[in-house]
Amino acid sequence: MTAERAWWKEAVVYQIYPQSFNDSDGDGVGDLQGIIERLDYVADLGVDVIWLNPVYQSPQVDNGYDISDYRAIHEAYGTMADWEELLDEIHARDMRLVMDLVVNHTSDDHEWFQRSRRDEDGYRDYYIWREGDTDEDGEPVPPNNWTTGFGGSAWTDDEQVGTQYLHLFHERQPDLNWENAEVRSDIYEMIDWWLAKGIDGFRMDVINLISKPEGLPDGDPDKGWVGIEHFADGPRAQEFLEEMAAETFDNYDSMTVGECVDIDVDTAGDYVSADGPLDMVFHFEHMLLDQQEGWWTIEDWSLPELKSVMAEWQTDLDGWNTVYLGNHDQPRIVSRFGDDGEYREESAKLLATFLLTHQGTPFLFQGDEIGMTNCPWESIDEMRDADATNRVRLALESGDIEDYDEAREVVEFRSRDNARTPMQWNDSRNAGFTDGDPWIQVNPNYEDVNVAAAEAAEDSILSYYRDLIDLRSDLDVLVYGEYELLLPDHETVYAYRRTLDDPAVDVDDVLIVLNISPTATRVSVPVEAEATPLFGNELDTATESGSHDVTDAALQPYEARLYELSEQQ
Structure with a gap:
């Protein structure tokens, strides 16, 4: 029985991390005009959709996932006119554009949060503020024991307000209060504004965290992320997403994929079944095989374990799959699942085969197609990842580690910066990414691993990806x-x-x-x-x-x- 057809099921998605893709003006930061310069390369891959990481106005505390204005473009990336040109150029090449949607939280620079601090015009209730106790020294005690996804308490005491606010990630990323109908209305209006501009859908950041339970109860302290059993797939998450879809996505021929933390295959089916609010979800079961004991432990995993997880999602999900092995939040796929040494090319091709022949929409991350690898990080000062650097800082403060070298093996493997080093275009200075000083270091292997070398080689990883994408487009069975x-x-x-x-x-x-x-x-x-x-x-x-x-x-x-x-x- 053939599944109901849809363009986003047949598509191959290519993820662009704009900060690190291509710099057109020499300031060391990738930008929208830089992407436009490289669109023919992306189109020649044969992909159908570009997923663009956040380009909204942001103080860049968490590389753009801290948005201060949803309707403005971050200055380093260009202007709204640049973005509109990018959209037109993508569509002119018969590709589509999916934007990142970050609505669990905003930046603390966002106007909503600034007005919330001032308790202005009802904005206090746009975020989650709670009074906590004080300890014997008069220091604030958090309202519950929840922690952030980056480590440390999920509560910050705001001296201006005199109370604490919830943030499931960085302290400068306060969580929105989705119980407030005005918040939801403003979000839906913003989503509709982007869809009306002609984009083709959204990738939705940590979207299953938007509903928090009444009373904000303590979480299990033995869980790596304390409180996750309460805020992942919270009591009204399904309701909120159904409302969002009815108000926005359902009125367009759009594609929606939700990043869902700590989700199982049965719960995912509620979101992506024929009557569900989303088209697809990203789950993490296969990505957590090497960290069952937490971020600080690199665990061995067996191939039968990976097969078991993949098979469950391939056969038991009531809905459509995503297929991915890496993205901007994960190590490079050839370093994690393959061999980035002697068999880098062979294992990169094998992983391409894995991605493009499983059931579901494949998501490729920039650089996968040339076999880019993890980067050696000699010092924490070289890193920009808010997650990794925060964890190292907390470990140093607590005395769990004495210096970076003690943590280096884990941090080098786990850091999200591995995926965020500049795209390696050629063997010239800075890998052809910029004429200036790059915002983050270039992987030193760029002289050998780059697009120009791959274009010149007869049997490169790049040509393998192109041929296999073509094969997938020709064979409905795949x-x-x-x-x-x-x-x-x-x-x-x-x-x-x-x-x-x-x-x-x-x-x-x-x-x-x-x-x-x-x-x-x-x-x-x-x-x-x-x-x-x-x-x-x-x-x-x-x-x-x-x-x-x-x-x-x-x-x-x-x-x-x-x-x-x-x-x-």
């Missing part, structure tokens, strides 16, 4: 096909089948086999069918003809293979 996991317990081989019950398509049965290992292996794949190579990251695999016996397949390190399956003769 978009709408059912998913069947094979070899669930195999420790190094990830195999699955995509099948589509549609007589109108030429290819309706595809086998994907991935050797996620630096070791060559032989594997017997349990399929009774003729297997003809469709695609792979070994040169001969893509060009071989004739059928193959996949009951005894020999796989090279980090080799990916796609086969068309047909009935045995």
Whole structure:
């Protein structure tokens, strides 16, 4: 049975982090004109949608996720005229634009918060203010024990007001009070304003955190994020999102994807089912396999664990999937899930195959297509990530660590700055990103890992992405096909089948086999069918003809293979 068709199901999304993509004016910060200069490159990838990280006016405490004016463009990125030109140029290339929507919180520079501080015209109730106790020294005690996503208390005492406000992230990102109907009305008006300007949808930041329970009860102190059981998928989250959709998205042919913290597959179905308010959600189950004990621990995970999580979301979700392995908040995918040393190219191609052949809309992050890697951070002073730097500061203050070197291994692996180093365009100074001094350091491997080198190479990661995106656009089975996991317990081989019950398509049965290992292996794949190579990251695999016996397949390190399956003769 073919799923109901939609353009956003068939799309491939390319995420642009504007601060680090391309700088057109030499000030060291990427900008909107810089993106326009590189749009042909993005279009040539074959992608359909650009997801643009926040470009709104912001003091940049959290790299733009602290918005001070939703209807203005951050000065370093350009002007509203630049943004309008960008939208026109994207649409002229038959691509679409999805903006970031950040409405769980604002910047403390936002006019709403400034008026809330002054208790002006009813604005006090736009945010969550509470009186706390005082300790024996007269110091304020938080109203509850909730912590932020960056570590530390979720409450800050405001001396101007004389009480405390809630912030689930940085103290300069106060949470909006969604119980206030005026807040919701202002947000919906803003959303509609952007949609009317012609954008094609929103990626919605931590959207399932918007509803907080009455009384703001204490959370379980043993949880890594204290209070999360109360504010993730809170009591009115579904109601608020349904109201938002009715007031805004449902009136447009738009795409909506919600970033949802601590969500399971059943709850996600409430948001993305046929009657749900969202088209897709980002979940984090597969992204947390290496940090079950918290941010400070890098844990080993097994391939069967990853398969199990992916299979659950592929088969049990009542709605449409997203498929992603990295973004602006995560380490580089080849450093986390592949091998960024000897097998960087092979593992980058394998991860491309993973992303573009699972069921769901694939999300690629800038630089994935050339195999960009994590960056060595020799000092915390080199870093800009509010999350990582705050955690290190708190650990130093508490005495949990004596210096940065003690924490370096974890911080280098976890820091969101890994994804935020400048895009590596060529081997010139600053990787061709800027003529000035970049706002954050360039990864020192840019002389070898860059777009120009990839364009010149015969069999590059970049060409592999382009060819595989083309293949996905040609084969409905890779978009709408059912998913069947094979070899669930195999420790190094990830195999699955995509099948589509549609007589109108030429290819309706595809086998994907991935050797996620630096070791060559032989594997017997349990399929009774003729297997003809469709695609792979070994040169001969893509060009071989004739059928193959996949009951005894020999796989090279980090080799990916796609086969068309047909009935045995």
